Amino acid sequence: MDFSSPKKGFPKKRCGVLGCTGSVGQRFSLLLAEHPHFELVAVGASERSSGKTYKEATTWKTSGSMPENIGELTVTLCDPQHFKHCDVVFSGLDSSVAGEVEDRFLKENIPVFSNAKNHRQDPSVPLVVPTVNISHLDYIKVQRESNGLDKGFLVCNSNCAVIGIVIPLAAIQASCGAIDGLSVVTNQAVSGAGFPGPSMMEMMDNWIPYISGEEDKMQPESRKILGQYDVEGKALVDRTDLKVSATCNRVAVTDGHGACVSVRFADRSKVPSAEQVKQAMKDYVSEVQKMECPSAPEKAIAVMEEADRPQPKLDRDAGRGYTITVGRVREDPSGFCDIIFTALSHNTVIGASGSSILNAEAAVLKGYL
Template identity: 45%
Template sequence: MVSVGVLGATGAVGQRFVQLLADHPYFDLTVLTASERSAGKKYRDAVNWRLDLPLPESVGDITVTDTRIESLKNVDIVFSALPADLATKIEIDCAKAGVGVCSNASSHRMSPDVPLVVPEINADHLRMIELQRDSGTDGFIVTNPNCSTIMLTVSLAPIRNFHFTDLRVATMQAISGAGFEGIPGMSIFDNVIPYIGGEEEKMERETLKIMGTFDGSEVINAPFTVSASCNRVPVIDGHSMAIWIDIKESVEEVAKAFRNWKCPLKDLPTLPEKSVDFMTQQDRPQPRLDRMKGKGMTVSVGRLRPGIRYIAMGHNTIRGAAGASVLNAELICDRGYL
């Protein structure tokens, strides 16, 4: 078993990490960190557990520590649910201390020697770990993308071999993406907020790195442009998005590509049976009906129309955050990078 910890274990994404790791076949969850006000408490006493399933019994008695390297000496991998401003230094310190970091934070996603990984799309980018080790780092940092970027890029996997140069996306993002305390109820009820700070820029940058080519020394960005418009809507979980892409092939050819696509990976515990589920119903996907497909790891695609236009949707705190990091860690173990 690989010994793992969670940084920022009491927040929205941190709780998802704990839920996914508690009885994982690869990982032994031994360390949970949080702020100083939680340090020293049993996890069950430190956390205001807000997920749909009960707090796993196996983690309730773990004593929470503050987020220091000294607390992580015997850990092989940490999963980072830290805010970006805290993650920047702490994640580097962990990697220098020989700990592997699988990060949901945005701090290092665009660093030239840090892989930004969606396993179904760019598993070979994990070779960038070797660049970090060549620079003298005993551990490593591997990141997963923004919660909306990952839905977009997973949906592109079946159609990436079609030629296109222009991609446009309008998101309808759930309130859980802003964290437990992120949006006051009076701001979001009966409302749509047409701005999420930094989100559009992340989608436009991160997509090109993920879909790009690693040549052994750097990632060459994908040769298309992305234009994003991001909106917050009164949905609890599940980011939806409308996507326009200048593919010249017919709807029938694109639909066939969605239906016939096979994931290049297999036998990873968190990998769903279908990473992309192509739906033919006119009114699907819908967050309430479809977000938990594949235990929250499937991206549903539907409403394919001439143009090419379609809708994609996935669970933002599972596929779009904690589940994405856990899947990355499984791939790291499978490829022998520990």
């Protein structure tokens, strides 16, 4: 990742990664190895990998070779005692074990940013997409108070497919008014399934119109991310009026989740034009960009005018993988919905590990780390 020069005054932080040998853990490790302020000092995995060097324990599947500065780290068990020297820990654990492990880290007063699904719908845990609702990090104060902590906390990032749609939705709503319904059809990359994922025989000359549990996440996670604090700032209130109809497909693409989105506005008397929606996305500037977080992209959303864009091969790395690309913005001629567009996100950067790292950068600047 090509970072600009280190941000003046941004403190160095020692980081750990849980589930370091998996696909999400590898992406965490790669991004941290190249980070100007975050130093990877501890990696954890299962008992099978414990005691080996990271290089010995890992079948590296992330683009590019394993950075030399992390290959000699010794893999430990995912136990808080091995991560006490870390300022922050990133969890790339599988959901089968993540819930229990992350609870133990929270109880041991260690800050954790999680990519796992286990705590996303816990009302005491912020669910944060960095270019949408970074203000929800302020709920850390409430979480700490209720758990008797002075520095630990648990923050989740969202499902990779959800992240790709809520960013353009946030931009549209900020300028054009509330959306109360949307239909989404996703085309999701095989890397989203983790390693080893679907076999070549399954995916070659094929696509699979089902991803277990994926459609069930779309509505509740979108509602939580696009929600607000209550009047006293003591609880997060979901957007319960937002209806999301979703169909999720696995396609033969390495990285890059696509979504065909049709939206309906709540105020039927003030439906914006396609040009107004395009402009809303072009003008959108998130708080992490204003804060000048090191990983924040120049553009949260890039609007494309070409008739056949965005495409994974051409556009998934926009903004180093932190920018959502949107194209085919048009009015729905049928009148069934109002606006239709296609969105593309890099599912392992802004859709997973990069989202957590950008959340952590914001937490540093907000004084929580």
